[in-house]
Amino acid sequence: MFIAGGIGITPILPMIEAAEQAGAEWTLLYGGRSAATMAFTQQLARFGADRVRLHPQDQHGLLDLSELLAAPQPDTAVYCCGPEALLKAVETHCASWAAGALHLERFAPADGATDGPTTSFDVEFAQSGVTLTIPANRSIVAVAEDAGVPVVYSCEEGTCGDCETLVLEGEPDHRDSVLTEQERRKGTCMMICVSRARTARLVLDA
Template structure:
């Protein structure tokens, strides 16, 4: 069955400055009712305007069903979403919100190392609170350009003394990932979120760690040369019995939509997880930036906005 998610029109009940260039929105139901439950690492889609949908991590308290909180960094070189939030969204406005969904969930572990860069702290914030609630051994290393640009820095250092290390680049330089990740630590899960250079460096340093020890979340697709050939293939939609041909220059999502089948989607870059689709038969060619190696090997789900087929035919639960 295609993925379906709730959509709600939420009111901006609060709009504050969380750091230099970062605005924090508090979103509530106009009737005061409870919002859908979520877990640390989850994000929602903000449907800001026609054709302008952006994903933001939830950074509030999962135990508080009355409000969602998202922090948005103004990106001068962005595609317009952050500028829209900063310049056009005011307290009292209504925003359509879809989700939440979670492809960056906090797995059970006795020890965690959290590494955040800039606005990448947003999904990490509820994670450290959950790790503390579980009584786990954890540490957060949080880097940013300047102390003034680091959202929630003072709160984190105040609430968790001895466990949070703040590293403003203008004071301490770049994060010392060799010291943090150079030696594998048994039983430790590493959660990392931030700009692509940080994630690439963390992946390189964790190459000798146990498989699955590093978990990352991206804001944009990573540059890669791993994609296979883009040959045409067939896709059967199991729920309708329709068989379609996906040509070399089209995505599964585009072809399916053209055939009149609605598929929930958002980023169309393989980073948000909205178009996750069950694979009933065939071998996917995974080109997303979400699945772990174990999930790729299982081959039972794929993201149809970017991934293709390694077999001549795929059967999808659409």
Template sequence: MTDAGTGRVLVVTAREQAAEGIVALGLRDPAGADLPAWTPGAHIDLVLGDGLVRQYSLCGDPADRTAWRIAVQRARAGRGGSAFVHDGLHPGAMVVSRGPRNHFPLLPSPRYLFIAGGIGITPLLPMIAAVDAAGADWELAYGGRTATAMAFAATLRAAHGDRVALWPRDERGRLDVDGLLSDRRPDVLVYCCGPAPLLEAVEARCADRPAGTLHVERFTPRDAGEAEQAEPFDVELAASGLTLTVPPEKSILEVVEEAGVHVLTSCREGTCGTCETTVLAGTVDHRDSLLTPGERAAHDTMFVCVSRATGSKLVLDL
């Protein structure tokens, strides 16, 4: 059941305790209709009430169009989204979703190294299933606070044995990123999802690897530093016929919304990809946490919640 203005209404049909502080939910269309297709690495938005919109990775089977599965960790210092899921979403509850979208796609390769930290295991689960079914060579290093807080760990180890290395921090310390990434063949694709310190360590260790071999997904935005220019710039909205001025203290998204032009948005931090917009002319000061260096260099797309112009004008397909 879909409402073009608010998204797709789903019903919670299953709930289980996946680990300490983590619940897994099954979501279906109330009328039994097929859900949109998705690929490993995709996520959906959940609209959780009181203006809360949160992104959760799909961690079920892409071949099953009847149901989606997500897993949500209760954040000890969160902003209310995970508490809403844990306390309010039980079987029979209705929730609005948007998506799916995929800014963390699984690319073909003969070999993979997956590195997960905590709830970062979720987007990697369908990836592992896909590469295992394809006969690729792969390994998973999975770290967490404690063994009891690591969702799906026992199932992964039982299914795949020594391909899965579990690193409960209270037993083994932090993941040995240097050891994991030393002497890796250049055709090994590295997929990593987890907290910022893990991503930063993996990115530093992979700095000398061939471009395109490291793929990461972030829960929080990276530090983009200072904007390239502190001057106002214009945005021409080609579809709306408006030209607007963006001052230094406002985002493109804020200015466009103030002009009454609707842009689908969610995180407003440059991490979810919801507000991706086609750039028709101009160069972009990319400040998101999603695009690769090659995608940034093309200057043909941007995330208007955080990115800006490097020159005096951008022309956008809005």
């Protein structure tokens, strides 16, 4: 089940194409301020009105998420992208759905996601055999890159998930906008571009 708001349709489009190629059953609810401002509507028209529901706000009001998401549906994943207000509303309506059913795509960090104390801590990179001190004013990614530790990253805001790294020891202080609450509690991975440590030392699989 795809839900898009405004420009949030952009990352949803390739997901739809992938679902279509895989032969998966899917639907799209796409809202925007007006029909004239909603992009890619002609491209989406080929899939038919039974799968694509266009919902211009000036004609129909806000998206009716209570109807769409009222009851958890088995074997169904929800993918949503759009403004923060839409993402929060979808999160609220999906609170009773199975863990891992909801996937959010953000253009910016969630409100308050990166807040918290910034103290220094040590990180051991197990594969590289290097231990580095991460100062209060720098990220794990920045310090690791300066030291020649191979790291992969992109957004540096905790929204894309490219820098996800396995945590072997220690407790991460999650400040990303990607992981679910269940994944945060497990503490087995972290986004090293923004997240920090609750313990004096972390051991990462990098």
